[in-house]
Amino acid sequence: xxxxxxxxxxxxxxxxxxxxxxxxxxxxxxxxxxxxxxxxxxxxxxxxxxxxxxxxxxxxxxxxxxxxxxxxxxxxxxxxxxxxxxxxxxxxxxxxxxxxxxxxxxxxxxxxxxxxxxxxxxxxxxxxxxxxxxxxxxxxxxxxxxxxxxxxxxxxxxxxxxxxxxxxxxxxxxxxxxxxxxxxxxxxxxxxxxxxxxxxxxxxxxxxxx
Numbered sequence: 451x452x453x454x455x456x457x458x459x460x461x462x463x464x465x466x467x468x469x470x471x472x473x474x475x476x477x478x479x480x481x482x483x484x485x486x487x488x489x490x491x492x493x494x495x496x497x498x499x500x501x502x503x504x505x506x507x508x509x510x511x512x513x514x515x516x517x518x519x520x521x522x523x524x525x526x527x528x529x530x531x532x533x534x535x536x537x538x539x540x541x542x543x544x545x546x547x548x549x550x551x552x553x554x555x556x557x558x559x560x561x562x563x564x565x566x567x568x569x570x571x572x573x574x575x576x577x578x579x580x581x582x583x584x585x586x587x588x589x590x591x592x593x594x595x596x597x598x599x600x601x602x603x604x605x606x607x608x609x610x611x612x613x614x615x616x617x618x619x620x621x622x623x624x625x626x627x628x629x630x631x632x633x634x635x636x637x638x639x640x641x642x643x644x645x646x647x648x649x650x651x652x653x654x655x656x657x658x659x660x
Contacts, residue, residue: 451561451608452524452634454641462489462646465515469502491647499647503654510655513618514538518645521612525561527605528634538619543611550599551588555581560606564633576604620645621655 463481470476480492491499502510524532529543555577562570580602587595620642627635643649 451563452522452528452637454520454522454638456519456521456612457641457645458519459646460517460519462491462516465512466491466495466499468515469498469512488646496647496650499651500654503651504656507618510618513621513651514616516617517614518616518620519612519614520641521610522638523608523610524634524638525606525608526603528632529609529611530605531632531635535615535619535623539613539615541611541613543609546600546603546607546609550603551584551596555584559608560604561608561634562606573604573606617645617648617651620648621652624652625655 463483466481467476467479470479475498478494478498480494482490482492484490499512502512522532557574557577560573560577562573565573580599583595583598583602586592587599624639624642628639630636642652645652
């Protein structure tokens with residue numbers, strides 16, 4: 451299970467303006483902001499952006515200036531792979547260290563969508579036991595029970611992080627992960643291509659990423 455919410459794309463118009471700096475071609479800019487506050491790329495600017503993306507990483511530096519913020523909820527086993535992408539990303543996560551005991555455990559806290567029926571039955575018992583341990587900790591604040599929670603927590607536990615990255619990082623992720631065996635990566639790659647002008651810009655990168 452993976453969910454992407456509260457998406458904001460920023461600085462697109464400034465990034466395009468900067469892409470015109472080498473040729474002093476600002477007079478050809480035809481982008482504008484619509485009444486909803488969204489940047490609309492005109493034919494001149496969109497054409498330039500696509501050509502730069504097609505030319506490779508040395509030419510599409512402007513993608514690094516198109517910033518994206520989003521909330522991602524995903525299991526810990528997915529976050530372990532996402533953490534490969536350290537350059538150009540910032541994330542603030544909900545804390546298992548400080549808040550693991552703050553609410554009762556339930557199946558909805560975990561990604562169980564691919565478990566077989568026998569495994570789901572066993573896992574349901576596991577979650578029930580985690581809740582028993584949590585109640586013990588809440589009763590006496592014995593750190594031993596807290597350690598039980600931390601060390602017994604399955605990697606299917608869902609964590610939400612607010613992530614900031616840019617279109618260049620997203621291009622790298624898209625071409626590296628779109629055929630990954632984890633369905634969570636397919637969901638995330640689909641979300642990438644729904645961003646403004648991602649089909650045109652990231653699509654034009656054609657897998658030629660850093």
